[in-house]
Amino acid sequence: MPSRKNFELQLQTVGIECGCDKVVPHEYHPFYANHFVDYVDRPFKLLEIGVGGEGREVGGASLMLWSKVFPQAQIFGLDIYDKTVLDTDRIKTFVVDQGDPVALSVFVAEHGPFDIIIDDGSHKRSDQLTSLFTLIASVVPGGYYVLEDYFTSYWPVYDGSTLAKDYLDTPVRWLKQSIDIINRNNLLSEEIKSFLPDWGVEELHVYPGVAFLRKGLQAVRGEIPNAEFYANQVELDELRYGAYKDSFFEYIKDPMTSLKVLHEVKVRLEAEIKRIESQSAVNLVVDSQDERGS
Ligand SMILES: C[S@@+](CC[C@H](N)C(=O)[O-])C[C@H]1O[C@@H](n2cnc3c(N)ncnc32)[C@H](O)[C@@H]1O
Structure with a gap:
């Protein structure tokens, strides 16, 4: 396995070669390096929502990046446009609308679960929330759900808002709420708990522009001391x-x-x-x- 630093350099070099915006301009590669270096030498399944290029270009920059840096990974891509021209023995793409919970459920029932799911699709808040709520159960224990460009929660063009940020149901709101979800066992009110799904998430890593939710291995859980x-x-x-x-x-x-x-x-x-x-x-x-x- 490479060191974290070498993996970051590899992500940067290959990302630039592939023309992947995760590296230029976003510079997310150091954050991916923090969490994904352990996956380099093992077989696993990665799903990315949003292949790229929309209906105009082929896209697929990040699918290329992942297939190069993770030589044993099975890589799945979802998009609203047909991207099957990119399919190889290890890359498979599917036309699935991330805002359609039924289509997502049918897809994961056939191809899940996944070690890593990355949402880099429409960036609209309702689509992002539909995908998060539908797909998080299909992340294996210890695996990751990654929200890219979650700052779109602040922008009206993606149905977000800065002025009304505390009054909209957005990915940023659910990243904040995931602190409560991680601490579910210490919440006193069952009614409040009923509004917070038990995603089994035990880690939240928030970086500028990209956030990682990590499913727990159910090892250690905080508990209220006694009755x-x-x-x-x-x-x-x-x-x-x-x-x-x-x-x-x-x-x-x-x-x-x-x-x-x-x-x-x-x-x-x-x-x-x-x-x-x-x-x-x-x-x-x-x-x-x-x-x-x-
Ligand atoms: C930012 S690009 C993805 C870039 C790619 N992940 C990369 O890093 O190279 C967004 C993609 O999401 C797709 N998309 C837009 N709305 C979608 C939806 N509702 N469901 C799935 N994909 C969608 C677009 O067609 C576009 O190809």
Whole structure:
């Protein structure tokens, strides 16, 4: 197996040869080197969503890169365009829309599970979330689910937003929520847990532009110390924040609903303040007229 540093150099050199944007301009290769060096000398299965080139060009730069640096890997590529011209004995491409959960499920039932899944497809938030939610169960224990260019969560052209970033259901939101998922065993509320799927993820590595979720081997899991402590903490949490539970659940279910509710409350409050202010102004005029009259 090469050293991490040599593998990074290899990814860089081969990536440039293949014209892969993972290296230029994105410079993700040091991050891939951190996590994928162990795969070099072994057979495994890698799936990448998004072959490249769209309908205009052949694409396939990253599939070439992976097939060169992982000589024993079986490589699968999904795209909405037919890319079978790239198929070899170790590269197989399929026309599958990553936003279609049924098509994804049919695909993984036949070809999964995978050691590594990389989402470098449409970069639209709903497609990315459909793929993540549908495919993460098909990553083997110890394997990776990689989200490339997740910063598109901040850009309207991909159906994201910077202004409304805390009120949209985006990959960035789920990367943040995966901290809660990793710590599921320490969450007190079963209702809150029910909104957080047990993906079996135990590691989250977030780099500029690319994030790695790693499935656990179910080895070590944090636990709440004992039943008495648990009961006490549940009670305290209820006492402090129980009154707001319904709004917390609404928010976690769909942060966008809260944005609408907050806006409606704000509009109603402003209208009420205006009504009170104009009523006070009328009262002041009447009072001063009364004073003058008396
Ligand atoms: C950024 S390119 C992929 C680049 C490639 N992974 C690489 O590193 O060389 C994105 C690809 O995703 C494909 N794509 C767009 N929408 C898709 C969808 N809904 N499902 C699957 N693939 C999609 C496009 O056709 C395009 O070829």
